[in-house]
């Protein structure tokens with residue numbers, strides 16, 4: 001189980017019993033804090049999560065790969081009403097000082113760290129805090145090593161600007177907004193602006209070419225809740241969950257790959273091995289939750305290889321994954337990129353062109369992991385030429401592809417949902433919900449909500465119990481009322497050696 005594995009990871013560093021005691025103590029502190037203290041920080045997109053996921057289990061969305069869609073025939077509405085375009089991404093800390101809080105937000109995401117609902121409300125925030133604390137130092141160092149700032153938001157802002165122009169070129173009055181999952185601007189901030197701007201139409205485009213529950217899925221879940229709970233949320237909205245197979249994306253990628261290949265020493269181009277890399281994902285997402293990410297990554301590679309071959313670059317190629325973390329036994333989709341580099345070197349490969357296919361902006365994973373760690377590993381293994389293909393950024397062909405993706409979504413928006421029902425067409429379950437009012441605002445509030453440091457009914461009951469327990473324990477330990485003593489008692493009670 002993912003959760004247990006992460007617990008084990010932390011436990012590995014501290015010793016299981018110490019960690020349990022620390023967690024229990026943190027939990028007491030947290031719940032005690034819930035008696036009236038509210039953080040000065042606001043993390044709307046984290047706090048807005050229901051404790052129980054709305055669609056865990058077998059009803060998970062599974063995207064099928066449909067090669068038959070003729071994208072060129074979509075679009076063309078002739079409608080001049082302004083359209084909101086909401087770009088979704090991960091978000092990055094602005095400075096090294098933000099790192100801990102940012103990681104806390106990441107690990108509060110139930111799509112990243114999933115706890116059983118029965119204990120989630122009690123342990124999730126202390127556990128997220130604990131993991132964030134234990135990862136923060138390395139993450140801060142990594143951030144400092146790339147100049148102390150992640151270029152992510154700046155690039156997305158430039159992408160948004162460029163998209164506005166590309167949409168205008170297509171006759172669309174697009175207003176482009178940004179929502180990042182774990183840092184500002186959060187989805188709530190973006191939606192507030194969209195509502196204030198009075199937009200009636202919205203196309204949501206995750207800046208992830210391939211769909212994963214852990215990325216686009218998580219961000220869309222937040223927006224789905226807002227669709228039902230935010231007055232003024234654009235009445236007509238559409239999502240493009242994945243665009244890894246769009247011709248514009250593929251040709252922009254090919255262009256960048258070929259440019260990088262041409263920087264290789266003369267004569268080496270044909271010999272170079274193209275190593276496609278993608279962000280890793282715990283195998284459990286694919287095997288147990290039906291995450292289509294791995295399948296879409298593999299399809300991206302096949303399509304890119306096909307497109308490159310058509311331009312005379314039918315080089316040997318392979319696929320590997322990066323960014324894995326956690327304990328050894330947490331299985332990730334593979335192979336891992338570092339293992340693949342070693343394997344290629346063992347086979348005598350001397351030129352490697354590494355292509356990141358799941359990111360569309362530079363960030364820690366490209367600037368630190370690829371440019372420093374993988375490049376130095378490749379050198380030490382005897383690979384003489386190692387070239388990393390840049391991410392798409394504001395590449396005009398790529399921005400054009402995204403603008404086309406938006407244009408293609410417009411006919412969907414201009415068809416009111418009731419029209420579909422009246423026409424007797426099949427519609428999504430969401431649309432049925434809309435019309436049967438399965439989700440009303442009141443009903444939504446019945447879903448247990450995660451709260452920041454404020455009151456929840458559960459927290460109040462537990463606060464009472466935990467406060468009593470804490471008072472009892474501190475009286476019993478009045479000679480030495482410290483965590484160390486609590487841990488010692490805990491270990492003694494379990495018949496363990498002293499820590």
Ligand SMILES: C=CC1=C(C)c2cc3[nH]c(cc4nc(cc5[nH]c(cc1n2)c(C)c5CCC(=O)O)C(CCC(=O)O)=C4C)c(C)c3C=C
Nearest residue numbers: 090092106112150152212214215279280281282358363364
């Ligand atoms: C189990 C944990 C994680 C999964 C699964 C995951 C999937 C995933 N992530 C990206 C792209 C990015 N992730 C970023 C940050 C980030 N992601 C995780 C964890 C998981 N991601 C963490 C803990 C963090 C924080 C940084 C770190 O400690 O590594 C970023 C932003 C980085 C930056 O701007 O500096 C990106 C981009 C994809 C595509 C993906 C799909 C499976």
Ligand SMILES: [Fe+2]
Nearest residue numbers: 090215279323
């Ligand atoms: Fe990530």
